[in-house]
Amino acid sequence: MGDRKYFGTDGIRGRANTLPMTAEVALRVGLAAGRLFMSKDDRRHLVVIGKDTRLSGYMIEPALVAGFASVGMDVRTFGPIPTPGVAMMTRSMRADLGVMISASHNDYADNGIKLFGPDGYKLSDETELTIEAMMDQPLDQGLAPSARLGRVKRIDEAPARYIEIAKAAFPKSLSLQGLRIAVDCANGAAYRVAPTTLFELGAEVCAVGVSPNGTNINADCGSTHPHTLAAAVKEYRADIGIALDGDADRLIVCDEKGQIVDGDQIMAMIGLDWARRGRLSGGGVVATVMSNLGLERLLKAEGLTLERTSVGDRYVMERMRGGGFNLGGEQSGHLILHDYATTGDGLMAALQVLAVMVESGRPMSELARQFEPVPQLLKNVRYTAGKPLEAATVQAAIADGEARLNGTGRLLVRPSGTEKLIRVMAEGDDESLVKAVVADVAAAVQAAG
Template identity: 60%
Template sequence: MSRKYFGTDGIRGKANEAPVTAEIALAVAKAAGAHFLRGSHRHTVVIGKDTRLSGYLLEPALTAGFVSVGMDVVILGPMPTPAVGMLTRSMRADMGVMISASHNPYEDNGIKLFGPDGFKLSDAVEMKIERRLQDIDSIPVATSAKLGRARRLDDALGRYIEFVKNTFPKDLRLDGLKVVIDCANGAAYKVAPTVLYELGANVIPVAVTPDGFNINKDCGATSTALMQEAVVAHGADIGIALDGDADRLILADEHGQIVDGDQVMALIAKTLQSADLLKGGGVVATVMSNMGLENYLKDLGLDLIRTPVGDRYVVQAMREQGYNLGGEQSGHMVMSDHTTTGDGLIAALQVLAALIRADRPASEVVRGFIPLPQLLENIRITSGVPLDDVLGLSVVKEAILAGEAQLNGSGRVLIRKSGTEPLIRVMAEGEDSDLVRTVVSEISATITSAS
C-alpha cells in the first residue's frame, strides 16, 4: 500500500489544500484516535502548534475528530515540537499531535503524531492509520454520553521551561554571557528567551513577534542573516537560531560566522565522551552529514552511523542500536537522555555549557573540524512529473555516475527527493571545491532539462 498522506515527517502541504485541510485533519484525528484507543481508561491526546495562521484551522478540526471517538483533548497552544513529545509522556497521554510545517513558510502546515512514549510514530504505525483513512466511515464514533472533552493546559509553557532548564548542568550559570536568540517568529518565541534569561544570560531576542504570517520569514535556522547581524551589532558571545517549531538550531560564533549541526554534534559528542556519558560508541547522523565529521569522530575512536534524512530515522537507529546522541547537519539534535525528538533549545544549552567551562570564545570551541567542501542544490520540479520518474531516467542516472567518476573515490554524490516539497536535492562533497561545484552543476542541469 502506497502512502497517500504521510511523508518524511508526518503530513505536510499547503494549508487548506489536500492533504492539509480541516476535513482531512478531522479524519486523521478519528483514524489516529481509533488506533490508540485501548483499555477502559479515559483516553487523552495532547495537541500543540506553532504560530501559523492555519493553526486556527487545524487545531479545532483535530480536536473535533479526537472528541468524536471519545478521546479527551489537552490543548497546549504555541509550543515547540519537542515539548509535545515531552508532555505526551509526562501527562501519560495516549498520543500527541504537533501542528507545524517546521521550517517551511507560513502558507504550509502539517500534522506530526507522537505515540504514548513521546516518540514520533514509526512507518508501520503510520501505515495502519493510512489504512483506516481509506475507510473512514467504518470507524466507530462515541455515543453522546462518551464524547471526549477538551481543555487548555494553562501552565504548559512553565512545565516545558522547567524541563529544559533541568537539562543544564546544575553547577553552571550563564552569567556574563551575551546571547542572541532568534525564535523564527515561531513556537519558541516565549519559552526560549525565558529559559536563557532564567539561567542568567544577557538575552537579545529577535524574531519573537509572530503574527501568523512571518514564521521563518527572513529569520530562524533556515535564514540566519538576522541572527548573524544581531550577534555582530550587539557584540554577543554567540547566536542561536531556532526554526519554526524549535526542533532544530543553527549557531553563529562571536564573529557572526555560521556553525552547523555537524559541528554541534562534534562538540556534544566530545563533551559526553569526556564525561563518560556517550552511549553506543559513536553518533547517529544522516547521509547529509559532512565527511569531516566522520573523520573527526574516527580520530576520537567513535563511529558515525548514517541514516536516511529525517530526525525520526535518526531516533529509530539510536533506539535500536543503543546510542544517546544523534542529529542532522540541518540542526536537529537528539539527546535521548533528555528528549524523544530533536530539541534545538536543549542542544543549545549543551553548547553554552561547553562555552562556560572552556572560558574561551565560541569560535575556538564550536569548530572541532574543518569540513570537506560540500555543495547542495535544490531542483524544484514544476512539471507534475513524479520525482521518482525523473530520477529513474537513464540520462539522469548517467549524469550521476559521471559525477561519481569525476570524484574518483575522494568524495561522494547524494541525490534524493525531498519528503516535504517537490524538490530533488543534489549534493556532492570532496577535497576539491571546484570539482564539487562542477559535479553538482552538471547533475542539476541534467535533472532540470529532463524534467
Template identity: 60%
Template sequence: MTRKYFGTDGIRGQSNIFPMTPDLAMRVGVAVGTIFRRDDHAHRVVIGKDTRLSGYMIENALVAGFTAAGMNVYLLGPIPTPAVAMLTRSLRADVGVMISASHNPYADNGIKLFGPDGYKMSDEIEARIETLIDRDNFYAQLAKPNEIGRASRVDGDIYRYIEFVKRTLPRDVTLHGLRVVVDCANGAAYKAAPTALWELGADVVTIGTEPNGVNINKDCGSTSPKALQQKVHEVRADIGIALDGDADRVIIVDEKGEIIDGDQLMAVITKNMVEDAALKGNGLVATVMSNLGLERYLGEMDLELVRTKVGDRYVVEHMRKHGFNVGGEQSGHIVLSDFGTTGDGLVAALQILAAVKRADKPVSEVCRRFEPVPQLLRNVRIVPGATPLDDAGVKKAISAAEAELKGKGRLVIRPSGTEPLIRVMAEGDDPAQVERVVSDLIDVIGNVRNAA
C-alpha cells in the same frame, strides 16, 4: 513503502490545499483516536502548535476528529515540538500532536504525531492511520454518543517545559556573564527560549519573538540567520542562537557573526560527552547529509559516524535500537536521548553554552572542531508526482558521477520528503570537481524533471 499522506516528518503541505485541509485533519484525528482508544474509557491526546495562522483551523479540525473517536483532548497552545513530546509522557497521554510545518513559510502547515512514549510514530503505525483514513465505512469508527470525548486547555504547560529545559544544563554551569542573542523565528519558542536563558543567568537579547500568524520563519530563524548575524555584531554578543519555527532545530552564530551548523555542534557535544564519560554507542548517529569532515573527526577519536536516511525520526530509531545517545542532522536537528525523545533546539543550545563556559574561550574556538569537506547541495523543483530519478539517462549520469567521486568524496541524490524537489548533494576534497558533478547532474535531471 509508498505512503499517500505521510512524508519524512508527518503530514505536510500548503494550508487549505490537499492534504493539509480541515477535512483530512479531522480524519487523522478519528483514525489515530481509533488506533489508540483500546478499551471503553476515553483516552487522552495533547495537541500543541506553532504560531501559523492556519494552526487555529487545523487544531479545531483535529479536536473534532479526536473527540468524535472518543478521546479527551488537552490543548497546549503555541509550544515547541519537543515540549509536546515531553508533555505527552508527563501528562500520561496516549497521543501527542504538533501542528507545524517546522522551517517552512507560514502558508504551509503540518501534523506531527507522537506515541505515548514521546517518540514519533513508526512507519507501520502511519500506514495503519492511512488505511483508516481511507476506509470505505469511515464513519463506522466514530464513538457512541455517550463516549464522545471532551476538550480543554492546559494552563502552565509552557512553564513545565521551561523547567525541564533548565535542568538539562549541567549543575556546575551558569550562564552569568554571557550575552546571548536568541532568534525564535517568530515561532513556537518565542516565550520559552528567552525565559529559560534569562532564568539561567544570561544577558538575553531577542529577535523573532513577535509572531503575528504570517511572519513565522520570515527573514529569521535557523534557515535565515542573517538578522541574527547582524544583531550579534550590533550588540557585541558572545553567541547567537537561531531556532526554527517549531524549535526542534538550532543553528549557532559565533561572536564574529559566522554560522556554525549542526555537524559542528554534534562534534562539540560528542567530544564533551567523551570527556565526561557519558557517551553511549561509541559515536553518533547522523544522516547521509552530514559532512565527511565530521566522519573523519570522529575517526580520529576512534568513534564512528553511523548514517541513516534523511529525517530525524530515522536517526532516533537507530539510536534507540543500537544504544546511542547523540544523533542529529546537519540542519540542526540534534537529539540527545539522555534528555528527550526528539530534536530539541533549546536543549542542544544549552549543551553548547555549557561547553563555552567550561572552556572559557570564544565560541569561534570552541565550536570549530573540524574542517568541513567542500560540500554542495542544490535542488531541482519538479512537478508533484514526477519521477525523474527513474529515467534511464538520469540513472546513467548518477552512476558516472559516483564512479568519478569514488574514494574522493560522496554523492547523495534523493527526493525531498516535504517538498516537490530533488536534492543533489556532492562533497569531496576537490571543490571544482564537486561543482562540476553537481552542475552536470542538475542539468540532466532538469531535462526530465517533468516526466511522470
C-alpha cells in the same frame, strides 16, 4: 510501503485550507487516530495537543479536538509550545497520543500535523498507514455515545513544565551568569519558553522573533534565515547567538563575530565533549548522508564512528534507538539528544553548546570550528517524466564520478521525496574536481529527464 494519500515524511503537511491541510482532514485524523489509540479497556483515554503560532492553527486545532472528543477521547490543549515539549508531555502526562500542529520551518501559509505515540516517539510508517486507511471511512463510524464523549481542557502550565525540564538538562554546577545571548525564536512556538529558560539560568537575553502575529512565523527570521541572528549578535554585542525554527526542533548557532555555525559543527562540539566525559553512547554519532565528510574524519580521528542514514530526523532517531546512540542529527540543525528528548530539540541542544562554552571559558568563535569542512556542492536537477536515475547514461556518469573521487571524497545522487527533482551532491578535498563531477552527473540527469 504503499502509496500515501495524506502522510508525508514528517506527518501531514500542506498549504492551509487546501487538501490535505483542511479542517475536514484534521477532523478525520482525530476520528481515526482517536479510535486506533483507544484500547478496548474501560478507562478514559487522553490526547495532548500543542501548536506553533500560525493563524491556521486556530482552524486545525478545533477540528482535531472535535474528532478526538467525538470518539470518546479526553483532550488537553497546550497552546504554543515547541514540538519536543509535546513529545515530553505525552509521556509525562501518560497520554495515549500527542499531536503537534506545525509546518516547522515553512512559511505561515503552510501547516502540518505530527503525531507522537505514548512513548513520545513519532509514529512508525505502518501506524501512519493504518490511520490513513481509517481516515477514509464514513464520518459517523465509531462515534461515542452521548454520555461517553471526551472532555476538553486547556492546560496553561505546559510551557512552564517544559522550561523546568529544559533547565534540568543544563549542568547544575554551571551558570549562564555574565553571558549575553541573542536568541531568535522565529516568531514561533518557543517565543516565550526559550528566552525565559536562558534568563532563569542566569543569562542576559536579547530576544528577536518573539512577536508572533499569526503570519510572521519564519518570516526573515529563525534558523532558516540566520542573517537576522547574525545582525542581532552584532547589534547587542552578544557572546553567542541562538536561532530556532518555527516549532523549535532545530538550532543554528552564531559566534560572537556573526559567523554561522551549522548542525555538523554543533554535533562535533557536543559529541567530542560527551566522549571526553564518558557520556557518549554507541561509540559515535548518527547523522544523515548530507553531513560533511569533515565531520566523519574528525570523529574517526578520535576513535568514534559516524553512522549515516537517509535524510529525515525520523531515520536518524530509528538508527539511534537501534544502535544505542544518544547523539544524532542533521546538518540543518535538527539535533537529537536522546538522554533528554525523543525528537529534535533546538533549546536542549543550545544548552549543551552553552555548557561547553561556559566550562571551557573559550569564545564561541574558537569552539565553532571543530573541523575544516570539505568543499561540498549540491545541485538540484528538475525533470519532467520517467526515472532518470535508471538510465544507463546516468548510471555510467555516477560510476565515473565515484571513480574520480575515489578516496578523496564522495558522491550522492538521490531523488527528492516531494518534487520531481534529482539532488546531485559531491564533496571532496579538490574543489574543482567536486564541481566537475557534479556538473557531469547533473548534465547526464538533465539529458535523460
